[in-house]
Amino acid sequence: LLVELKEPVVGNKRGNATGPADVRYDGAGGLTGENGKAVGAFWSSGPNRSTYELRTRWADDITPGNAHREYPRPQLTRDAWQNLNGSWQFAAAEAGEQPPVGRTLGERILVPYPVESQLSGIERHEDRMWYRRTFTVPAGWKIGDGRRLQLNFGGVDWQSEVYVNGTKVTEHKGGYDKFSADITSALKPGRTQELIVGVYDPTDAADGENPPIGKQRLDPSGIWYTPSSGIWQTVWMEPVAADHADSLKLTPDITGEKLAVEVRGVRDGVPVTATAYDGGRKVGTATGRTGAPLSVPVPDPHLWSADDPHLYQLKVTVGSDRVGSYFGMRSIAVEKVNGTPRTVLNGKPVFLMATLDQGFWPDGLHTAPTDEALAYDLRTHKQLGFNSVRKHIKVEPDRWFYWADRLGLLVWQDMPSMNTVNPSAASRAEYEHEMKRMIDQHSSHPSVVMWVTFNEGWGQYDQARIADQAKAWDPTRLVNNMSGLNCCGAVDGGNGDIADAHGYPSPQLPEPDGRRALVSGEYGGLGLAVPGHAWSVQMSYVDVDPAGYTDGYLARLGDVRRLMCQGGNGAVYTQISDVEGELNGVMTYDRKVLKLDAKRVKAAHDALIRDASNPVPTGCPAP
Structure with a gap:
């Protein structure tokens, strides 16, 4: 039994939906059907208020020692790495503050959960905040002896500054993309190193610059939800060669039975080899130098699809840097089939x-x-x-x-x-x-x-x-x-x-x-x-x-x-x-x-x- 509800929508101070014909975005008209009448009107019993009443079955088993321990970047893997998730020091911040170098912060937060979340242990919004922890670099990584230390962030919402031992090593804008920094020159003698991350996330209260925020709102209601500020994906570090791959661009060509492999983030002219495997069987290899894509043969490719998501493995050597990856062979297009534009996967509708x-x-x-x-x-x-x-x-x-x-x-x-x-x-x-x-x-x-x-x-x-x-x-x-x-x-x-x-x-x-x-x-x-x-x-x-x-x-x-x-x-x-x-x-x-x-x-x-x-x-x- 379907009953379309006609109750008015409860609005809020940020100009969200205020009635059945105005349900989708600040000041904009709602959806209209084929007959021109409004459709999609929703009802709401009021602002969400971020009052947590639910938990998933996984939440109670999470500890600082097991919070997202998996290697976070499956298409560019290295054997040596160290996960930095866990309990960090935390403090709210004010505009213009200097980083709290050498100073213990008063709260603890569980990384990588957003500051507003239950799992973070903080459970409130802050426009500005400091994260702090210490770390040690394994001696076996031999950093400085032809090796560099790279610090990686899966995601920080929205603007961040990163300091190692008081030295700013990078700054970044963007809540949904990963970024990295070479922190080798900021390391100091001895085992213990200090890492500080400063974050600014105004969510939908930005002045002059409105960053991409999706469904996040400071005053959530209806189709708008609680913000996710601060560090919200895995933080980790790894030793890398001076010439190393920051990313791989992998482009399949099922007609040509080959894979284009482009190594990104490294100077041109470095020797590179890429080899594709199907299980334990080598299917093709190519050699060249960075600055131009390699063409790796994949004869008679086993095509990837929703019904058969077959994946190949890939090993890439860039100078002395060795990384693992994977790929799928598939194509996607819009083509006319019997005169009608159709979505076509691997040549079939x-x-x-x-x-x-x-x-x-x-x-x-x-x-x-x-x-x-x-x-x-x-x-x-x-x-x-x-x-x-x-x-x-x-x-x-x-x-x-x-x-x-x-x-x-x-x-x-x-x-x-x-x-x-x-x-x-x-x-x-x-x-x-x-x-x-x-x-x-x-x-x-x-x-x-x-x-x-x-x-x-x-x-x-x-x-x-x-x-x-x-x-x-x-x-x-x-x-x-x-x-x-x-x-x-x-x-x-x-x-x-x-x-x-x-x-x-x-x-x-x-x-x-x-x-x-x-x-x-x-x-x-x-x-x-x-x-x-x-x-x-x-x-x-x-x-x-x-x-x-x-x-x-x-x-x-x-x-x-x-x-x-x-x-x-x-x-x-x-x-x-x-x-x-x-x-x-x-x-x-x-x-x-x-x-x-x-x-x-x-x-x-x-x-x-x-x-x-x-x-x-x-x-x-x-x-």
């Missing part, structure tokens, strides 16, 4: 059946409690028969992409949005800088098939130019120039490979243009509160009776099938889990209750993907 995945956790916020938890949502996608996932205006750590590569999911990767309707010049420059970093840092993952440059007009500007820029940065993937073309007064420049409309609860497609593949980038939103597993603040698009939840889901999936028969290439159900007060997940926020009948839903998804991925879709309703 594929229907992209996804959920909207926000990547928030009740105990860790942006940071999954453990690596097992990080993989859990993706495993649930597979359990339910989804072949795709839309990572919604957040960028995950490298290990999330590793799990998507390994499990077999086609990732739509959103660029995190800005909280403004008219970005300043500085905000636009920062947005494009961070988008370039996102694309560069994740362009070697076979799971990533699409970049989504804007969502529903949030912080949108120069839509066509930005889509063209993303395509120039990565011509091997699809570009969705705006998810939700029917929202917020957007003007579609016609750019990109994908045209995308949103509808709640039933999916919609945009008007065909004969060139782009059509998708429903968001739909559904069936809300169900599970007692004991939901926050007291509750929000949804459509309320569903518990006994009818699976039937309601499958009814909306029937609408997806109808659109498939009209040229649809994919659909994104909102969403994989509840998030804070939002109740439209197929799982509860604590991941303890699956609301759907998994067997029925998987069977329906399997049938839909099978029928929709034929050159001529089958199983269409009678006209």
